[in-house]
Amino acid sequence: MAQLRPRRDKYVARIRWYIRTGKRVEKNIPLRTSSKMVARERFAEVIKVEEDIKQGMEFSFPWLSDSTITKVRRLTLRIAADKWIDKRMKHLAIKTIDSNQLSLDYFMKFLGESIPLESITTNQIERFIDYLEGMCLSKTTINIHLRTIKTMFRHYLKVETLIKIPIIDQLKIPKSDPIYITDNEFQAIMDLEWLDDFHKRVFLFYRETGMRLNEPMIATLEGKWVDIPNTSKGKKPRSIELDEPMKAIFLELKEWLNNGYGSRLVDSGDHLSKYFKRAIREIGADDSKHFHSLRHTFAVRKLIQGISIYTLKLLMGHSSVTTTEVYSEMNLKRVAQDFPDLVQSYVNKAKIGDLYTEFPYTATLSTVYVT
DSSP states (O other): OOEEEEETTEEEEEEEEEOTTSOEEEEEEEOOOSOHHHHHHHHHHHHHTHHHHHTTOEEEOGGGSSOSSOEEEEOBHHHHHHHHHHHHTTTSOHHHHHHHHHHHHHHHHHHOTTSBGGGOOHHHHHHHHHHHHHTTOOHHHHHHHHHHHHHHHHHHHHTTSOSOOOOOOOOOOOOOOOOOOOHHHHHHHHTOSSSOHHHHHHHHHHHHHOOOTTHHHHOEEETTEEEEOOOSTTBOOEEEEOOHHHHHHHHHHHHHIIIIIGGGGGSTTOHHHHHHHHHHHHTTOOTTOOTTHHHHHHHHHHHHHTOOHHHHHHHHTBSSHHHHHHHHTSOHHHHGGGOHHHHHTOEEEEEETTEEEEEEOSSOOSOOEEO
16 A cells, blocks of 8 residues: 655655565655645555556656656566456456467567567567467467457557557468368268267267357256357357257267266367267368367258358357358358258158157268167
8 A cells, every 4th residue: 555655855655565475565756745735646646556556567757757647657568468467367268368378478488578568569560470470370370369469459558558559460361161071971970880879979969059069068958948158258148959869969968978078078189079080080081170060060051951140140159140151151052062961851760769769850860879
């Protein structure tokens, strides 16, 4: 807590605080007046930035300079980064914070921690991009780092700590269509002898519901509806209606997750993804196809069936239709050739326990069993 203290015939603002090591730090800011009334007015100005001073920021106060306002004299990249991260930790997911921190760590490693934030130039940003490319990072990954750094700069511009910021443009990435699994590829996966029936059913479930990999862990079943809560930025809560076969698979998957396998789904090399990737390679499909391709497949098939882009947005749990439009921009006439049976709208049979049930399917799956 700052204190107004007399020193000789004038006043100072004394700020004391403790750092992480437990050491007490003291900073005295001269108020340059012997008038108690004037001292109180200047002390109030110091109080406004007390917490920033404790973080290591230095200020040029009007009575100590030619300026008529209080200005930041020196804000280093390290101090700026730490303050910005601390602010974001209050309302963002840990995963997002970790990603932001990694971007800033790269930036500080390249420029140094002590460089004043206001001195960073567009030319230095361009050289930083070269530095990241030299690390063999993809353009998508580099753009993530650039977005983080630009967001930090814009924050300090908004709060008027900076009066200008460097130009930080995203790298241009050629557009590519979402990667989906064709009917023939999916049938080939279902025909793999080494792949057990449980994993076949689970892969079918994800393709038919469009769920993200981790969503069954947090989803709840109410009657025939699965409710999926909002988990992070850009993901909207939604409900998905399940028919009896999908409901049975969902319950089986939930039991499997509750038996300890669920923790594997938070890792990049998780169990289900590894199994699916192995299957993709076994059938000789494009190696760029992965578990999330099942979700893309769901979206593509729904559009071929004729649902609107706005309905698909709700089914996918997208916060903006702009995200969903990537599917509508595909050449659906060509894509439909990869789903011939879907276009013919046929009925498939599947066995659920000891019960055979007919239900409309969108793929040729003649041997999908639930034991």
